[in-house]
Amino acid sequence: MTDTAPFDAAPQHGPRPLPLFLDLLHSETAASPERMTMALAGLRAYQDAARQARPAPMPVLASAGRACLRDYGGDGRPVIFVPSLINPPFILDLTETNSMLRWMRNQGVRPLLLDWGEPLDEERDLDIAGHIERFLLPLIDAVGERPALAGYCLGGTMAIAAAALRPVTGLALIAAPWNFNGFPSAARADMLALWATARPGCEAIGYLPMEVLQTAFWRLDPARTIAKYEAFAALDSASDAAGNFVALEDWANGGAPLTFGAGREAFEAFFGSDTPGQGAWLVGGKQILPETITCPVLDIVSLRDKIVPAATATGLADRIELDAGHVGMVIGRSAQQTLWQPLARWLSQLQHEW
Known part of the structure; x- marks a missing residue:
């Protein structure tokens, strides 16, 4: 760096x-x-508004290139929390007093936060599958014992692929899109029109800037944005x-921005062709099918999520339905009761079942 x-x-x-x-x-x-x-x-x-200093980053347990696992301590089986590539990873550790991970470490779980780092110029063509192969899988291997995975948003999509490629003790999905045909058709068309406009500039610089992604999210729910x-x-x-x-x-x-390759795969393959939902997504040369994952899987969706609608979820049987927004389900006033507690119970039970 x-x-x-x-x-x-x-x-x-x-x-x-x-x-x-x-x-x-x-x-x-x-x-x-x-x-x-x-x-x-x-x-x-x-x-x-006055800004409070961010909590100091937790110690690094393992690294793979620019990515690393940050260790939040605690007893119990390690759980790798996989955030989205989009926006910083600290949504799961927002403040000292509003942090899923700091709370989890006292609930029989040892949280490990995947920090993706910042993309390098030479990584311009690295797609989403490449991030899994280059960073996520080596970090799973580096833990030294079989961890569980908990993926949020696009991080959940990526965690599905990792669980299909590595033996893990469990897979928890939090607002993780899989069936991209489940997005409203108008929203998908708007996403693709935005990409058609942004792609030439993104290809020239080798990145998909955060401003383009923010534009896409705001268009999904403009009323709430204001x-x-x-x-x-x-x-x-x-x-x-x-x-x-x-x-x-x-x-x-x-x-940080996404690499151009990751942005292209997100817009063209995911939103454009629904490659995950159609069973056509290849990672590490393997077709990724959620129904073939052998470890326990918990799919947590929100019926009020406009960023990742419930219709985009995997459809697997073990499912919890919430009534909150895409981000509110993770850090909102009722998040501890509705999401953190049932997720911690499920993750801690994996120690005894696997």
Whole structure:
């Protein structure tokens, strides 16, 4: 790695890209000047908010190239938590007081967070399957005993492939898309139109910038993108809720770009052709089929998730259904009760069953 500034180092706070956010704000509040005023007040309050320092990174247990496993300690069988390639991995460790992983280490689980690091120039053609082969599989091998896997969002999709290629004790999926035909057809068409516009520039620079991905996510739920800033304007800036909002939005507006190869596979193969759902996704030369995985699998979906709709899940029988948003299910006010606790119970029981 070089000594250059990280990709998410910016001279101002987001939302990124700000011009698109302002366009969405105008279109969503055009009929209500009061809402526009409130959303703008929330935007200003977010940009001016004091930031708490991020918790210090946990020690590195093992490395594979630019990726590593960060060890959160605790007793019990190791569980590798696989975050998405999109946005930083610390959504699972948002703050000292709102952290799934810090809570899990006291629940009979030894959490290991996969930190993907930042892509290198020579990795421009590395696709999603390549990230699994080059980073995730070697890190599983490096643990020294059979871990379980818990994958969130695209990290869950990747964890499915890893569980098909390595002996693991269990696989937990959290809002993990597999059947990409389950996305609304209009959303898929919008994704592909966005990629058609962005691809030439991305190919030229070798990366898919975070701003393009953010554009895609905002288009999936533009109303919420604006409404949450309206709500933030009414919060006490010193409250825990305000602090959590700022930390969450900083996470959502941060992160390294994807390699061009990973972006191309996400848009063209996943959203365009549904290669995972059609049984056509090859990783390490092997066809990946969730139904052939022999370890216990738990699929956790949310019926209110607009980023990864429940219809995109694997459809495997052992399933928990939640009533929360894509991110709220992980760090929201009820996350400990509705997600963390049942997930910890399931993971800790694997020690006795496998």
